[in-house]
Structures are given as C-alpha cells and as structure tokens.
Amino acid sequence: xxxxxxxxxxxxxxxxxxxxxxxxxxxxxxxxxxxxxxxxxxxxxxxxxxxxxxxxxxxxxxxxxxxxxxxxxxxxxxxxxxxxxxxxxxxxxxxxxxxxxxxxxxxxxxxxxxxxxxxxxxxxxxxxxxxxxxxxxxxxxxxxxxxxxxxxxxxxxxxxxxxxxxxxxxxxxxxxxxxxxxxxxxxxxxxxxxxxxxxxxxxxxxxxxxxxxxxxxxxxxxxxxxxxxxxxxxxxxxxxxxxxxxxxxxxxxxxxxxxxxxxxxxxxxxxxxxxxxxxxxxxxxxxxxxxxxxxxxxxxxxxxxxxxxxxxxxxxxxxxxxxxxxxxxxxxxxxxxxxxxxxxxxxxxxxxxxxxxxxxxxxxxxxxxxxxxxxxxxxxxxxxxxxxxxxxxxxxxxxxxxxxxxxxxxxxxxxxxxxxxxxxxxxxxxxxxxxxxxxxxxxxxxxxxxxxxxxxxxxxxxxxxxxxxxxxxxxxx
Amino acid sequence: xxxxxxxxxxxxxxxxxxxxxxxxxxxxxxxxxxxxxxxxxxxxxxxxxxxxxxxxxxxxxxxxxxxxxxxxxxxxxxxxxxxxxxxxxxxxxxxxxxxxxxxxxxxxxxxxxxxxxxxxxxxxxxxxxxxxxxxxxxxxxxxxxxxxxxxxxxxxxxxxxxxxxxxxxxxxxxxxxxxxxxxxxxxxxxxxxxxxxxxxxxxxxxxxxxxxxxxxxxxxxxxxxxxxxxxxxxxxxxxxxxxxxxxxxxxxxxxxxxxxxxxxxxxxxxxxxxxxxxxxxxxxxxxxxxxxxxxxxxxxxxxxxxxxxxxxxxxxxxxxxxxxxxxxxxxxxxxxxxxxxxxxxxxxxxxxxxxxxxxxxxxxxxxxxxxxxxxxxxxxxxxxxxxxxxxxxxxxxxxxxxxxxxxxxxxxxxxxxxxxxxxxxxxxxxxxxxxxxxxxxxxxxxxxxxxxxx
Numbered sequence: 001x002x003x004x005x006x007x008x009x010x011x012x013x014x015x016x017x018x019x020x021x022x023x024x025x026x027x028x029x030x031x032x033x034x035x036x037x038x039x040x041x042x043x044x045x046x047x048x049x050x051x052x053x054x055x056x057x058x059x060x061x062x063x064x065x066x067x068x069x070x071x072x073x074x075x076x077x078x079x080x081x082x083x084x085x086x087x088x089x090x091x092x093x094x095x096x097x098x099x100x101x102x103x104x105x106x107x108x109x110x111x112x113x114x115x116x117x118x119x120x121x122x123x124x125x126x127x128x129x130x131x132x133x134x135x136x137x138x139x140x141x142x143x144x145x146x147x148x149x150x151x152x153x154x155x156x157x158x159x160x161x162x163x164x165x166x167x168x169x170x171x172x173x174x175x176x177x178x179x180x181x182x183x184x185x186x187x188x189x190x191x192x193x194x195x196x197x198x199x200x201x202x203x204x205x206x207x208x209x210x211x212x213x214x215x216x217x218x219x220x221x222x223x224x225x226x227x228x229x230x231x232x233x234x235x236x237x238x239x240x241x242x243x244x245x246x247x248x249x250x251x252x253x254x255x256x257x258x259x260x261x262x263x264x265x266x267x268x269x270x271x272x273x274x275x276x277x278x279x280x281x282x283x284x285x286x287x288x289x290x291x292x293x294x295x296x297x298x299x300x301x302x303x304x305x306x307x308x309x310x311x312x313x314x315x316x317x318x319x320x321x322x323x324x325x326x327x328x329x330x331x332x333x334x335x336x337x338x339x340x341x342x343x344x345x346x347x348x349x350x351x352x353x354x355x356x357x358x359x360x361x362x363x364x365x366x367x368x369x370x371x372x373x374x375x376x377x378x379x380x381x382x383x384x385x386x387x388x389x390x391x392x393x394x395x396x397x398x399x400x401x402x403x404x405x406x407x408x409x410x411x412x413x414x415x416x417x418x419x420x421x422x423x424x425x426x427x428x429x430x431x432x433x434x435x436x437x438x439x440x441x442x443x444x445x446x447x448x449x450x451x452x453x454x455x456x457x458x459x460x461x462x463x464x465x466x467x468x469x470x471x472x473x474x475x476x477x
Numbered sequence: 478x479x480x481x482x483x484x485x486x487x488x489x490x491x492x493x494x495x496x497x498x499x500x501x502x503x504x505x506x507x508x509x510x511x512x513x514x515x516x517x518x519x520x521x522x523x524x525x526x527x528x529x530x531x532x533x534x535x536x537x538x539x540x541x542x543x544x545x546x547x548x549x550x551x552x553x554x555x556x557x558x559x560x561x562x563x564x565x566x567x568x569x570x571x572x573x574x575x576x577x578x579x580x581x582x583x584x585x586x587x588x589x590x591x592x593x594x595x596x597x598x599x600x601x602x603x604x605x606x607x608x609x610x611x612x613x614x615x616x617x618x619x620x621x622x623x624x625x626x627x628x629x630x631x632x633x634x635x636x637x638x639x640x641x642x643x644x645x646x647x648x649x650x651x652x653x654x655x656x657x658x659x660x661x662x663x664x665x666x667x668x669x670x671x672x673x674x675x676x677x678x679x680x681x682x683x684x685x686x687x688x689x690x691x692x693x694x695x696x697x698x699x700x701x702x703x704x705x706x707x708x709x710x711x712x713x714x715x716x717x718x719x720x721x722x723x724x725x726x727x728x729x730x731x732x733x734x735x736x737x738x739x740x741x742x743x744x745x746x747x748x749x750x751x752x753x754x755x756x757x758x759x760x761x762x763x764x765x766x767x768x769x770x771x772x773x774x775x776x777x778x779x780x781x782x783x784x785x786x787x788x789x790x791x792x793x794x795x796x797x798x799x800x801x802x803x804x805x806x807x808x809x810x811x812x813x814x815x816x817x818x819x820x821x822x823x824x825x826x827x828x829x830x831x832x833x834x835x836x837x838x839x840x841x842x843x844x845x846x847x848x849x850x851x852x853x854x855x856x857x858x859x860x861x862x863x864x865x866x867x868x869x870x871x872x873x874x875x876x877x878x879x880x881x882x883x884x885x886x887x888x889x890x891x892x893x894x895x896x897x898x899x900x901x902x903x904x905x906x907x908x909x910x911x912x913x914x915x916x917x918x919x920x921x922x923x924x925x926x927x928x929x930x931x
Contacts, residue, residue, distance in 0.1 A: 033803060039564040040803060043539040044556040049524065063521035066543045079521050079594070083507070086598035089515030118538075118563035126565075139721050177722035182846040261931050262512040265614040265646040266900075268838065268855075269931045349522045388841040390853040390872055395926035397851050397874060399843055419843065421874070421924055452616055453508050453520055454902030475843075475851075475876045475923050 001152035002160070004073045008052045009156050011077035017054035017084075019095065020077070021155040021307055024050045024068060025348040032118060033143040034125040040141070042118060049348035052076040056084040058091030064349040095329040096339045098308050100158025105165070105303035108296070109199025113146035113168040116200050124208065128172045131212025136220040138177040143193065144170035144203055145446075159308030167299060167458065169195025169444060172208050174219035183222035183416060185401055187211045188443070189240045190384055195444040195458065196297040218402060221414055228403050228418035230474025234378030234467065235420060236371050241400055242463035243443040244384040246361050249424045250282070250289050251459070253393035254316050254324070255342075256331035257354040267450050268391030271424065272322065274335055280322040283428025286364055289317040291326055293341065293357035299444040299458035300344070300357030307352055309341040316359070320428070328354045346455035353451050358442075360462035364434030368465045371433050373409040379473060380404045380411055381418055397421045397475075420473045427468060435464035478590075479503045479525050481625025482635045484545060488527045489627045491547070491554040495561075496532040498573050498628040500757060500799060501525065504905040506620030507594065509601035514613045516601055521594075525623075526904065528799050531557040532573065535566035539799060569784040574759045574792075576632045582745075582752035582762075589639035589663040590621045600643065600668045607672020608647040611679055614931075615644040619663055622905050626759040634759045640751055640907035642897045643668040646856055647675035653929045654678025655700065655836045655856035659897035659909055661751055678835060678857045682929040685869040688860070688922060694831030694887075695920035696824045696861065701834045702813070703896035703910035705850065706741070709879040710808050712845035714743075714767055715795070716782035717805025725848040725880055726773045733771045736886035738816055741768040743777055743795070743808035750810050750895055751907040758796035765793045767808065779806040798906060809898075809908035816889025816913060824916040826864035827887040832873070832920065833859040833866050848879040853926055874924035885918030 005022040012020040026048040033041040049066040050073055061084025065076040125142035132140040146168040153161040171193020173186045188194040188206060196202040237245060252258060253270040261269055272280065293311035295301055302311055307329050315323040325331070329340035331354060343352040372380060386399035403418035404411040440462055448457040481501045488499040503525035510518040527550060528541040538560025542553040592600075601617035619641040626634045643666055644657035656674035660666050697705070709725070711718070718724035726734070745753040745762040753762050758780055766774045778786070779796035782805055795806035818824045825833065835857030843849040853872050860867040890913030897909045 035803075038567050039536065041539070042537065042560045042564045043541070043799070044560055045541045046553070047526065047541075047543050049543065060517060061519055064523065066524045076521075076523075083509075083519045083521055083594045083598070086594040087509050087516035087519045087601065089517070118560055122563055122565065175721065175723070182723055182844075261614065262517055264512060264648065264931050265616070265644060271927065349520075349524055351518050351520050353518075386841040386843045386851065388839045388851045388853065388874075390874070390926040391838050391855050392927045395853065395872070395874055395924060397841075397876065397924070399841075417844070419876075449900070449902065451518070452510050452901060453506075453522070453618075453905075454900040456902060 004050060004068060004070060005152055005154035007070045008050065008073040008077040009154060011074040012052060012054045012081055013156065015078060015081035017056050017081050019055040019156055020052065021153065022050065022052050023306060023348060024152045025149060027149045027347060029147040031145050032121040032125060034122065034129055035141040036139060037126060037129055039122055047347065050076055051345065051348045052080045053351055054080045054084055055093060056081050057088060058093045059084045059088040062351040093330055094333040096333045098157060098159055103161045103303045105163040107166040107197045109166055111200040113166065113200045114148060128208035128212045131209050132172065132174040132216035134216040134220040136176045136178065136223055137174045137216050139175040142172045142208060145195065153304065153306065153308060155308045159304065161304040163302060165197055166199065167195050167197050168200060168203055169193050170203050170206055170208055172212055172215055174216045176219040176223050178223040181223060183219055185215045185219040186383055187215045190401065192445055192447045195299060195446055197299055197301050198297050222402060222416045225414040225416040228415040228474060232470055232472055234375050234469050235471045235473065236375065236380045236465055236467045238382040238465055239441040239463045240383050240443060241381055242361060242466055243461035244387055244398060246289065246359055246461050246463060248387060248389045249393060249396055250317065251356040251359045254326050255354045256325040256327040256335060259325065260331060260334065266452050271392040271394045276322050278323060281320055282317045282322050282425055283320045284431045285319045286431050286434055287317050287320045287428050288362035290360050290362055291316050291357055292360060295358040295460065297442055298358035298460035300460055305341050305343045306345050307340065307343045309339060312341055326354055326356060344457055346457060350453065350455045353455060355457045356459045358460040361434065363437045363440040363464045365436045368435055368439055371435055371465055371467045372406055372411065375406045376408060378406045379418065380406055394424050418473065419475050420471050422471060430468045430470055431466060432469050433467040440464040479623060481623040482627065482633060484527060485625045485627035488529055488550045491550040492529060492531060495558060496573065496629050498530040500528040501625040502904045503623040504620060506618065506905050507597045508616055508618035508901065509597050510616040511601055511605055512614045514605045516598065527553060529553050529557040531561040533561040535570045536561050536564035538564050569781060571780045571784040573628045573630045574632055574780065575630050577761050579634055579754045579761050580746055582754050583748040584638040584661045584752035586639045586662040589619055589641050592619050592663060603668035604643045604645050604672045607669035608645065608676035611647040611676045612649060613672060614646040617643045617668060620905050622907060632759045634755045636754045638907060641666055643671040645672045645675040647679040648931050651928060651930045652679045652682040653856045653931065654682060657897060659895050682857060682869040685871045685928045687925050688870050688873060690922050690924055693920050693922055694828040694918050696821060696828055696833045697915050697917065698835045699894040699896050699912050699914055700836045702912050702915050703898060704837050704840060705879055706811055706813065706910055706912065707898050708840050708842060708850050709848050710811060711804065712842065713848055714776050714808050715805045716776050716778040716786060719776050720782060720785055723845045725846060726776060730773050730775065732773055734773050734880060735768055735771040735883040737771040738886045738889055739768055739771050739883050740814040742766050742812050743810050744812050745810035747812060747911065749893060750911050751909055756794045756796040757798050760792045760794040760796065762794045777806045777808045782806055800903060811910045813912040815891050815893050818888045818890045821914050824888050824890060824914055825861045825866055827916045828861050829864050831861045832870065833861050843876060849876065850879060851876040856929060869929065871928045872926035873922045874926060875921055876923040877921040881919045882917045887916040887918060890914035
C-alpha cells in the first residue's frame with residue numbers, strides 16, 4: 001500500500017500537482033438478511049482500489065482506479081491532474097497546514113465479526129424473526145452486517161496513516177397489515193438498525209431475539225391504536241428520534257461546505273453563516289452538541305481523517321450558542337479558524353467531503369421517567385419513521401413509528417402516525433430537558449447520503465431522551 | 478473498455494460445478510461538479526465488479542469482487558459457495574432464468590463513450606456560462622456502463638450503455654432556479670440551454686412571498702413530477718410491495734384509481750429514455766402497463782416475487798441490481814403518457830388559481846399504503862393567479878397523497894421530458910422517468926420554509 005501511494009504522489013508531483021493525497025483501500029463486507037423465515041440476502045462483498053486527489057494550480061482533481069498496482073496508481077494520478085487542469089477555476093484554494101507524522105488506528109474488538117459463521121448469522125436473524133410472530137404481523141425481517149476496511153493514506157505534506165476499522169450491526173422490523181392501515185415497528189431503529197465500530201459483541205448486546213417479542217406486539221397493537229391528534233403540545237423524544245433530530249438539524253447545517261454553498265445543487269446549503277460563530281443562539285442553554293471523532297465504538301471514529309488531520313473532540317453548540325463548524329482543511333482556511341478534521345470519503349472511488357464524524361447531544365440530568373413526570377399533557381415519541389428537512393435545514397418534519405399520550409406525568413394510550421414539525425432554532429430553543437448519562441445511547445447510522453456522485457457515510461450520534469415544549473404535532477391541513 | 482461477457486464467462490468457469498449466475502457491472506465515468514461557477518469536485522471512476530450467485534439445493538449465496546484476476550474470481554466463487562451452504566432453501570426459488578431472445582435497443586453512443594477530460598470540462602463550463610452571470614451550482618457527467626450476465630442455464634446477456642447529464646442550480650442569496658437534462662447521446666444535450674433555463678427561472682424568484690397552508694391546485698414541472706412518481710413506485714408499483722400489502726394498488730388492481738388522463742407504463746425499450754435490453758436476472762425487457770386511463774393494471778415483477786405471488790405471475794423483467802434486491806422489483810423506466818397542453822402556461826390556465834412547482838427536495842414516505850409523501854419545493858415556486866404564473870413563493874412544505882394528486886388531473890403537457898433519477902450512489906446504472914408537466918387539483922401545502930436562494 002505504501003509503495004502504491006508513494007508512486008501516485010510522485011506521478012502527481014511530476015504532472016504539476018502542488019498537493020496530493022492518496023488513499024488505497026481494501027474493503028470487505030457481509031450482509032445477511034432474512035424475511036418471513038427465509039434468507040433474502042446472504043452476501044459477501046469485497047472491493048479494493050486507489051483514489052488520488054490533487055491540487056493543480058489551485059484546482060482540484062480526483063481520479064480512482066480499482067487496479068491496485070503501480071501502473072494503476074500512476075494512471076489515477078495522471079488522470080486526476082489532467083482533469084484538474086481541464087476544469088481549472090479561479091485557482092485560489094488554500095489548505096490549513098498539517099504536521100507531517102505517521103499514525104495508525106485499529107478498531108478494538110472482542111470478537112471478529114468475520115469469524116462468526118454465516119450460518120450463525122442466519123440463525124440469529126431467524127430467531128429474531130420467530131420472536132416477532134403475531135397474528136396481524138404479515139412481514140418480519142432481520143439483518144446483520146459486518147465491515148472491515150483497511151485504508152492507507154499518504155499525503156504530499158508528509159502524513160502517512162494506516163487504519164483498519166471493523167464495524168458490525170443489525171436490526172429487526174415487524175410490519176402489521178390491517179384493513180385500513182399498515183404499521184411498522186423496528187429495533188433499534190428503522191431501515192438501518194444500529195451499527196458500531198466494534199466486534200460481534202455489539203450485535204450480541206443488541207439482543208435482537210430478546211427485543212423481537214415487544215417489536216411484534218407493538219406493530220400489531222398499532223393497527224388498533226388511535227391516530228395521533230394534531231395539536232401544539234410538549235413532546236419527549238427517545239434516543240433514536242433524537243439521533244435523527246441531531247443529525248438533520250444540527251449535523252448537516254453545521255457542515256462548513258454547505259455553509260459555503262458547495263452542496264447547494266443537491267443536499268442544499270445551511271441557514272447558518274460564517275459570522276454566526278460564537279453569536280448565534282441555536283437553542284436553549286441546555287443544548288450542548290459535540291463533534292467527537294475519538295468516541296469509542298463510534299462509526300465516525302478514526303485517528304486521522306482523509307486529508308491527514310488528527311481526530312479531535314470539539315464543541316459545535318455550547319449552552320445553546322454556535323461554537324464550531326464541521327470542516328475540512330480548505331473550508332477551515334477560508335473561515336480563518338479551525339483546522340478541519342472531518343473529511344471522509346465513501347470508499348476508494350469517491351472524493352473526500354466534509355462529513356459528520358460522531359456528533360453527540362451531551363447528556364443532562366435524570367431519567368426518561370423524570371422527563372415524563374414533568375409533563376401534564378404531551379406525547380412520548382419513539383423510533384424514527386419518516387424524515388424531511390428543507391435545503392437550508394430550517395423547516396423539518398419527522399414522523400415516528402409509535403407515540404404514547406402522556407397525562408399527568410405518565411404514559412397512557414398508544415397512538416399511531418405521529419408527525420411533528422418545526423423550525424430548527426425555534427425548536428431547539430424549546431428544549432427544556434435532556435436525560436442524563438445513564439440514558440445516553442450511541443446510535444450508529446449507515447445511510448447518510450451526500451455529494452455527487454453520491455456517497456454514503458457511517459455516522460454515530462450519542463443522545464439521551466429530550467423534552468421540547470410547545471411543538472406542532474400532526475399535519476395541517 | 479472491459480469485455481463484460483468474457484469476464485462473466487471467466488467468473489462462471491471459476492464456480493466449481495454448481496448452479497450459478499454471474500453479473501458483471503463495469504463503469505467508466507466522469508462527474509465535473511461545480512459550485513459558484515467553478516468546478517470544485519471533479520471525480521473520475523474506473524471500476525468493474527463481478528457478482529457471483531451460487532445456488533445449492535435451492536439456497537442462494539452471493540459474493541462479489543473487483544479483483545478480476547483468476548485468483549480473485551476463484552476466491553469470490555468460493556465465498557459465494559460458502560454463502561449458499563449457509564443459506565436456507567427458498568421454496569419459491571424459481572430457478573435461474575433460461576436464455577431468451579433479447580430485444581435490440583438504442584442506448585450506446587460512441588461519442589458519449591469517448592468523451593475525455595477536456596470535453597467533459599468544456600461541457601461543464603457550457604452549463605455554467607449559460608446562467609447569464611448568476612453563480613452556477615451543479616454538474617456535468619457522462620459515463621459508460623456495461624452489464625453482462627452469464628449463467629449455468631446457458632443465458633448470456635450483455636449491454637453497454639452511455640448516459641450524460643447536465644444539472645444547474647443558478648442562484649444567489651435571494652433567488653434560485655433549477656434545470657437539468659439527460660440523454661444517452663451527449664449530442665442531444667444542450668448544456669448551455671440547461672444553464673439558461675436555470676438562470677431565467679432564478680431571475681423570477683426574488684422577493685418571494687409566503688403562502689398559507691391549504692389544499693391547492695398546482696402545476697408540477699417534470700422535475701417535480703418525476704421524483705414523486707419514483708417515490709410512489711418504490712412501495713406501490715413493484716410486486717414486493719403488492720405481496721406485502723404496502724402498495725397503494727394492493728387489493729385495487731382493475732379499479733379506476735386515477736384520472737382517466739393518467740396512463741403509466743414502464744418501458745425500458747423507449748429510445749427517448751435510457752434503454753435497457755434485460756434486467757439483472759437476464760430476463761428481457763418489455764413494456765409493462767401499470768395504469769391505463771386511470772385504471773390500475775399491474776405492477777412489475779422479478780422471478781422470485783412472481784413465484785411468491787402464486788397466481789401464474791411471471792417476471793416482467795424488473796429484477797433489481799443485487800445490492801437493491803431487498804426493495805424488490807422496481808420500474809426504472811417509467812413513462813407517464815403526455816396530454817394535450819402545448820405549454821406549462823396552458824396548464825396554468827387550466828389550474829386558474831394555484832401554485833407552480835419546479836423542483837422538490839428531500840422527499841420522505843409518510844404512509845406507503847396511502848402513497849403519502851412529504852418534502853419541500855425549491856428553486857422556482859410561484860403562485861398561479863388568473864390562469865397565469867404570478868409572484869414567486871418561498872419554499873413550501875407539502876405532505877400530500879400522490880394517488881389524490883393523480884386523481885384530479887385537469888391536464889398534462891404534450892412534451893415528454895427525460896428526468897434523471899440516479900444520484901450516482903454505488904455503481905452507475907442510468908435510469909430516469911419520462912413525463913410531461915402536469916396540472917393537478919390536489920396538492921397539500923402543510924407549511925412554509927425559507928425563501929429561494931442559497
């Protein structure tokens with residue numbers, strides 16, 4: 001790997017690149033999915049290649065090649081520099097300097113997920129499905145996944161990093177079908193379950209079969225639940241929904257490339273401006289959000305990002321005030337503050353982008369029950385079901401799989417089809433309680449889309465249940 | 478350029494005497510992404526992957542690799558066999574597809590295939606220069622995709638296809654407009670015109686007004702309509718959604734569900750789209766009527782869901798790429814048949830009082846069974862008053878039922894537009910929706926967002 005990356009650096013320099021970073025990757029993944037007692041997917045995927053990013057006369061170029069040979073490395077470097085020249089712009093791109101250094105990172109784990117047999121993975125999924133069986137549940141499904149990525153990064157300014165990350169995770173769903181409605185319950189979250197940078201012990205701790213009974217029962221019960229009424233009320237969100245809320249309304253708007261408009265055509269921009277730093281009130285004083293690429297088990301944990309910046313833990317929002325952006329060396333240089341550290345690429349064939357690493361809502365005090373106890377009338381909402389937010393990350397609408405009415409501090413009847421809406425700073429301004437460390441949970445998402453060509457990032461969010469006052473629930477008209 | 482069938486044959490030979498299927502998916506592409514009128518993320522991709530599926534006693538195991546040496550293919554074949562040995566037999570497994578005659582289609586253009594960095598950059602700059610001075614955000618992309626399938630049934634199928642797209646958002650802090658164009662022949666693209674359309678649209682969006690939530694009549698440009706149809710199709714127009722009860726069409730086939738002016742077909746043979754010869758099981762493509770004059774006629778199927786339907790259903794040639802099989806068969810060549818309206822202005826006359834929507838943002842399915850989606854409008858939302866486009870509007874949140882939207886259709890445009898629907902995640906596979914602009918009597922606005930602009 002070192003030799004290949006060095007070859008690309010030399011070739012790029014010979015073609016006039018002022019800066020080059022090269023990533024050589026070997027990725028292997030397994031995905032096992034069952035549905036209604038049958039194996040739907042049993043897949044073992046490997047992919048390898050090299051990605052070369054160059055800065056030539058102030059213009060970026062990036063080329064990738066699956067061919068992990070010296071020739072493949074030279075070819076990618078030559079094509080990257082040619083594309084940079086052809087697409088030259090104003091030529092004024094600057095990068096915050098990094099210190100030359102060698103580094104490495106290995107995910108710590110107890111049990112290699114690739115040492116667990118595929119047959120055992122299938123059996124686990126089928127056991128979880130069995131636990132979800134209910135008369136009204138028409139579809140049950142379960143999945144587990146594992147990923148190992150070996151990545152070697154070499155930059156022309158002297159960073160040399162060897163990293164190997166291991167991830168695994170899983171999830172279950174039960175879909176109940178009635179005459180007039182279809183309802184789904186999932187654990188630990190919808191669509192992508194939850195993953196961690198960890199060994200198979202993470203999947204065992206999820207205890208998918210152990211949660212299956214509750215998931216199936218709730219899916220069936222939702223068929224008979226009343227629809228959630230439309231009203232302005234107090235809501236308490238569970239950890240899963242809080243992870244989505246943090247992701248969409250804090251993570252993406254604080255990405256500095258969006259602030260500068262470079263995602264405008266696709267993912268959108270941000271309501272934030274560079275001058276908002278240290279002045280903009282994002283939420284109530286209880287709101288503390290931290291970007292932390294060092295979190296044990298986080299999917300966004302590394303030693304160095306994809307342009308050679310060492311991992312750190314930095315405040316994004318402190319006591320409700322905007323204190324930081326998620327940035328790259330280029331956007332940090334443009335801002336005149338920070339040093340980057342959040343550049344991540346999806347595999348070898350994509351250019352690094354400004355991405356969330358692990359973004360956490362810091363815990364407050366008390367338990368979920370303490371949060372509910374201080375609600376005279378409201379709703380407790382669990383597990384994200386739908387999500388949408390505008391291009392500036394202001395107007396959002398989230399739906400959850402299940403809701404409970406809260407009356408005089410206690411959960412009462414189950415409700416279905418709950419949706420709430422808000423405007424980002426006003427919503428976070430209505431935050432009046434965050435549960436404490438005991439309730440704080442790390443959720444790992446593997447479906448964060450951004451960029452063109454599209455890239456999918458793996459991101460973790462640590463959150464605790466939180467309470468918001470005077471929120472619009474339901475859809476009008 | 479990779480020889481897809483030769484590679485597929487080599488991979489199939491690496492499988493040791495078992496029932497097997499090989500899919501080769503190769504890509505050579507460039508995407509020159511620009512922001513503030515400057516190319517900032519130019520990406521070149523060269524890749525070829527081989528997916529091997531081994532069948533053992535009715536159980537399937539998949540493995541894929543992009544290590545194309547004999548050793549790499551042999552290792553992938555071993556992993557596929559191990560996967561098959563770990564799986565359980567599916568009683569509805571209908572066997573691998575037998576060889577069938579494949580249709581000849583357009584879809585490959587040598588000029589598009591041979592575009593080099595200089596030409597791709599020139600085309601990107603053409604789109605940028607078209608905005609009449611407004612900052613441009615978007616991309617030009619072109620690529621060659623090869624799909625080849627070989628199996629132990631003797632099936633051999635191969636297609637090489639090209640695609641090219643230009644997409645432009647022209648905008649400043651207080652205004653923005655959008656346009657895109659896609660074709661399998663780069664010569665059919667006018668990148669400068671894409672930039673011009675976006676720029677002209679943006680110029681009309683300054684000083685946008687808010688709008689009270691409510692039910693509105695609306696004109697949807699093809700960009701907006703294509704995305705709604707794509708989201709509706711995921712749950713409602715595929716066999717899996719029908720079997721599992723998520724589809725809006727479940728229990729409603731044969732009923733008039735939509736306006737008689739609405740006819741929808743999935744037609745991968747249409748040369749105006751992005752033509753395909755076969756699906757990812759090697760089954761030939763053919764036109765599949767989904768809605769005829771408002772009556773729900775059917776959904777699309779692959780071999781497995783057709784067998785599970787247990788009603789003599791057969792595959793319609795809509796097996797998804799291997800990584801997307803969990804979503805079931807999907808119609809990736811939708812065409813909403815055109816109407817009579819000569820222009821969007823004529824559709825505005827039909828609407829009388831309502832809103833005009835150019836493009837949507839961040840859709841999410843709220844209720845799959847009822848076809849309810851939420852999202853935002855952006856980059857060109859206007860009021861329609863007295864049958865004419867009027868003042869610009871801020872971005873609107875909608876939470877609307879697509880079936881209701883299609884149930885009351887005062888008119889459709891005469892001109893079909895191909896709207897790209899691939900976001901270039903994972904391996905490149907060009908697909909889009911052919912549709913006209915549409916006037917509807919039912920578009921539910923449920924909130925307001927920020928103004929147009931960046």
